[in-house]
Amino acid sequence: MNKAELVAAMAEKTGMKKNDAEKALKAFVDVVTDELVKGEKIQLVGFGTFEVSERPEREGRNPRTGETMKIAASKAPKFKAGKALKDMINA
Structure with a gap:
């Protein structure tokens, strides 16, 4: 599902x-992004x-030369599914 299909499904529902x-x-994505940039956590009970x-x-x-190199520290967004979502998927 792409963004246009998601928007259509949300509008219909x-x-x-x-x-x-x-x-x-867009507001949801912006809020989640802003909070993650601040280092905060967003918890939606039942979803994730x-x-x-x-x-x-x-x-x-380096796979080409075999030479060792340093990979810099970084931050990455992560989503962890909640129990209710897992249960619905596995039902």
């Missing part, structure tokens, strides 16, 4: 206009948790 559903989706995972600096290897 809620009875909103597609334009309003798109605004709601969005959080930032910190990856430490590590040593890697």
